[in-house]
Each structure stands twice: as C-alpha cells, then as structure tokens.
Amino acid sequence: MHRALCPVETLYVGQRSRAVLSCTLRGRVDIEALTAAFRAVTQANPTLRSRIVADGTGHALALLDEAERPRLETRAGELAEAYATELNRPLPVGGPLSRAVLVSAPGGTDHLFVLVVDHTVTDGHSSITLHNTLWDHYRSLVTDEHPQSVRPDEADAPDWPEPVSTLLPPADEADTAAYLDARVTQTKRHPVELVPYDAAHTPDQATAAGAGEGHIDVCRLTLDTEHTTRLRERARQAGVSVHALIAAALLSTARRRFEGEGPRTLGCLSPVDLRSRLTPPLPASVMVPAVTTHLQTLQVAANSDPLDLARTVHARVSDFISGGSHFHEMRITPEIPRNPALQLATVIVTNMGVVPGPRLPGDLRVVDVRLVPAREHYFPQAGRSPVMACVVSFEGRLAIEFPHYTACFSPSFMRAFRDEVLDGLLAFASAARREPATADAG
The missing domain is CATH 3.30.559.10 (Chloramphenicol acetyltransferase-like domain)
Structure with a gap:
C-alpha cells in the first residue's frame, strides 16, 4: 500500500x-x-x-x-x-x-x-x-x-x-496568494546576511577535512536546573518567552561575526508547532511533520540591547500566530524551492519547550537525553549559511545543540559561538530578580 x-x-x-x-x-x-x-x-x-x-x-x-x-x-x-x-x-x-x-x-x-x-x-x-x-x-x-x-x-x-497540510482550516486562495506576494516582496526588500564560514580559511581544518569534505559535528550548551529556572524567571519578568531570550542571544552573537558597528539586517527563523493549533489538536504521537516557520528580519547593531531584541522577537512571533499567519505559512511552503529566501535566516532557533525524558525500570537510569537535527546536504562552496540552534529542556534542564558541518564551520568556531551564547543567557539569568517570599495572612 x-x-x-x-x-x-x-x-x-x-x-x-x-x-x-x-x-x-x-x-x-x-x-x-x-x-x-x-x-x-x-x-x-x-x-x-x-x-x-x-x-x-x-x-x-x-x-x-x-x-x-x-x-x-x-x-x-x-x-x-x-x-x-x-x-x-x-x-x-x-x-x-x-x-x-x-x-x-x-x-x-x-x-x-x-x-x-x-x-x-x-x-x-x-x-x-x-x-x-x-x-x-x-x-x-x-x-x-x-x-x-x-x-x-x-x-x-x-x-x-x-498530512498536516490537509488538516488546515479552509482559506481563500486569493488570500493565500496575497500572503505569498507580501512575503516574497518582504524578502526582496530586506535580504538577510548569513554567517560567513571560517573552515575554508583555517589551514589545519582544511587539511583535516580534505578538499571540501567534512562531517557533521555538534557543539552543546547546557544549563543546570537553577540557571534554567532563573532564565525562565527573567523571561516572565520581562514579559517575553524563553525562546525570545535565546533568539536574542543568538542574534547578538551572530552580529559579532560581521564587521562594523552599525546595523546589519539579520534574520531569525522560528519553527512554529501546529499540533496544538489545529482543530481538533493533533496528538504528538501522530508521526507526521506538523511544523511551520516564522521568519523575521531585524536591524542589529554591535551595541543593540539584547533585551530589546528579545522583546521584538517575542512580539512578532506572537502577532504572527494570533493573526493566523502560521496557517498561511504552511500553505505557501511548497513555494520555497522557487523562493528559497522565504526561509533564509541568519539564525534558526528551534524550541521544543520543556519535555519529559523516558521512564525506565529501577535497574536502569538515564544519564542524558539529546535531540539533534542532521541532514545530508551541506554547501561549503556557498561561503556562508545560517547557524542552527536546537533548543530543548529535558526534565527542566535547558540544552542547546549546535549541529554543523566541519567543512563550513570549524569546531573551534562553533565552540566560541556557543560560549558567547552561554554568556548571553547567563547575563539574562543573573538579571532575574528573586521573587519576594510571601506568607499567608492569619
């Protein structure tokens, strides 16, 4: 069948x-x-x-x-x-x-x-x-x-x-066409800059990888439960999502890979889960890809305030979903091969949220759980690409995985990128105000 x-x-x-x-x-x-x-x-x-x-x-x-x-x-x-x-x-x-x-x-x-x-x-x-x-x-x-x-x-x-595309609410074809035209126009008006590769300019890396060859590697960032909790507190106090704080840290880190002090046009691509937004909701046990994306462009200068970036990211993603654009975005997805800029970003920031790990019998315990995306096709000859960050919190501990191809981004490049993102997140966490203790009256 x-x-x-x-x-x-x-x-x-x-x-x-x-x-x-x-x-x-x-x-x-x-x-x-x-x-x-x-x-x-x-x-x-x-x-x-x-x-x-x-x-x-x-x-x-x-x-x-x-x-x-x-x-x-x-x-x-x-x-x-x-x-x-x-x-x-x-x-x-x-x-x-x-x-x-x-x-x-x-x-x-x-x-x-x-x-x-x-x-x-x-x-x-x-x-x-x-x-x-x-x-x-x-x-x-x-x-x-x-x-x-x-x-x-x-x-x-x-x-x-x-397929999830058959479960979307009805839409007028003219509205979808107008949405596509607006998205294509936006990408032409605001083309985003991609992060330049470093591997081709590193002699030892070029020798290790061979002529244009490499392998998939992954650099990882983790927070303990205390810092994860404080990052959530900071997000709540600032009125933004944890996703927005992470996106801001990534955008700030990416901006430092470009010359100059003035604003550069950077793109942030955020996957958006459709399962909970369908009617009826689609259970996570159904094995289909049920995600669309939101692309936004931001003017990011060397001195841009990360919290201002987070507020912008949060507001735009919220407006995108509340206005129903996530359904339109799924409908125009087949146009991406003809218009690759529809999903071209400086940073790609996934977010699985807080999820449980596996439950095992008493004689076996979980030491660690990871989720990493990988693919077959990388393009060292392009000279630049987005940086991907896969964000997930297993059992309340936040982790960010940075998969990369070593003929594009060297391991040392990604370690430095990871460390700067970590510094940004720790700065957010340290700014969290501890909630005052309260006592019941009476």
Whole structure:
C-alpha cells in the first residue's frame, strides 16, 4: 500500500533531514525486551516501516517487506565515537525511514541508545514522544506491567496518518496568494546576511577535512536546573518567552561575526508547532511533520540591547500566530524551492519547550537525553549559511545543540559561538530578580 506525500512533506525528501534522538544509560539493558519494544512502535506506526518511492511526478510512502523492516541494531564500542558515527549515518531514500541502535561500552553497564527518524515522517514533538513510548514498552516488558496496547500489523491496510497540510482550516486562495506576494516582496526588500564560514580559511581544518569534505559535528550548551529556572524567571519578568531570550542571544552573537558597528539586517527563523493549533489538536504521537516557520528580519547593531531584541522577537512571533499567519505559512511552503529566501535566516532557533525524558525500570537510569537535527546536504562552496540552534529542556534542564558541518564551520568556531551564547543567557539569568517570599495572612 502507498500513501502519497503532500507537497510540504515532499520538501523533506530533497533535504534529507532527520531527527537524531539519543539517551545515555547506566545499568543493565534487556536486549530482547528492547528489540520487542522497537518492533512494537514500528508495528504501530506504518511510516516507521516504510520507504520513499517515486509516485508520478511526486513521492509516496510504501511499506517495506518484512525482511527489510528496521530492527534494533546492537554492538559494543566507545560511546562518544558511536554517537558521532550515528549522527553522520544517513537514512538513504529507498531505505527504511527509521533506525534504532544500542551501543554498549566495555563492561556492559554504560550504553548509548540512538533513534533516528526521517523528517519526512516526523518532527521534534513526535520524535520525542516516539522515543518515550518505546521506553514505556520496554519498562512494561521487563517489569511485567500490563503491556501497552499495540494495533495489529496492518500490512494489508495500514492506518496512514493524514498530512498536516490537509488538516488546515479552509482559506481563500486569493488570500493565500496575497500572503505569498507580501512575503516574497518582504524578502526582496530586506535580504538577510548569513554567517560567513571560517573552515575554508583555517589551514589545519582544511587539511583535516580534505578538499571540501567534512562531517557533521555538534557543539552543546547546557544549563543546570537553577540557571534554567532563573532564565525562565527573567523571561516572565520581562514579559517575553524563553525562546525570545535565546533568539536574542543568538542574534547578538551572530552580529559579532560581521564587521562594523552599525546595523546589519539579520534574520531569525522560528519553527512554529501546529499540533496544538489545529482543530481538533493533533496528538504528538501522530508521526507526521506538523511544523511551520516564522521568519523575521531585524536591524542589529554591535551595541543593540539584547533585551530589546528579545522583546521584538517575542512580539512578532506572537502577532504572527494570533493573526493566523502560521496557517498561511504552511500553505505557501511548497513555494520555497522557487523562493528559497522565504526561509533564509541568519539564525534558526528551534524550541521544543520543556519535555519529559523516558521512564525506565529501577535497574536502569538515564544519564542524558539529546535531540539533534542532521541532514545530508551541506554547501561549503556557498561561503556562508545560517547557524542552527536546537533548543530543548529535558526534565527542566535547558540544552542547546549546535549541529554543523566541519567543512563550513570549524569546531573551534562553533565552540566560541556557543560560549558567547552561554554568556548571553547567563547575563539574562543573573538579571532575574528573586521573587519576594510571601506568607499567608492569619
């Protein structure tokens, strides 16, 4: 059985982007139970046991034969090396759209579990939910809890999820066309500047990467619970979102990569979740990409106040959503190949919000959880590109992942960028006023 991809989903086919969920574990892992848990979630979600095939002038999802379906891969090895390997390992078109790997360090008590899903069939929220659901199945199996119900294998009539583009509220075609014209005009009037690559100008990096070659690496920023809490307090006191504070820190850091003191036109791209904004809301368990984007341009000078930037970012994103433009933006997404500037930004700032980590049985604990986007195509020859920051708070601790291609941005460049963003966030957090203690009267 086939399920045609909608025009929005088709964009991901060319991008070859994927969500890489991982968790570092300590304790004993029951391989048989984890194998069964992965099979359960792939059985319940036909998109995870599918491939992308040609369908006329477009593409479609087609179920894999039983022998081709993804199964848990296990091996022994060093965990940091294994993570780098899986981050750089693609999901080729024509193959499975998901992969699960467990790597155990020598000694058998430390493990890395990696779950990779093609963005054609997932977004950040659904990939996190899938990851947690898999571990819920595992916990049920090893603790003899009542197993979660799993739909039977529907190979003959799979229950394909509906594309989000078909779930949008009705719209007048003329209104959508007018919105597109306005967006294209805006991008022409305010072209944004991209961050210049440094790798091509670094002899040691060019030698290490080879002639125009590199690999995906990731630089990470983390805050402990105290600083995460204080950052939230500062956002609340300033009347902005944490997302806006992070975007402001990124924009300020990016501005320092350009010469001069005067204003430069920078772009901030913010993904916008559609699940909670559909009627009825779409559960995070539904495996489809359900996100659109908001692009705004700002004049950022060397001395721009980061809090003023945050207020601008917050107000514009709020107006974008309250005015219903997020639905229009999804409708015009198929126009992006003809108008790439519609999503061209200096910084891309995702935000999954505060999400739970997996719940595990008592003999196994989570040391760390990560979500990193990766893709296949990078363009060192372009000389510049956006900087991406993937923001997520697992169990109340904020983390920002900076994935990059080493033939474009060197590891030292990204470490310096990361450290400056951290300084900006700590400055926001230190400015938070502690709420006064109160006592009940009487």
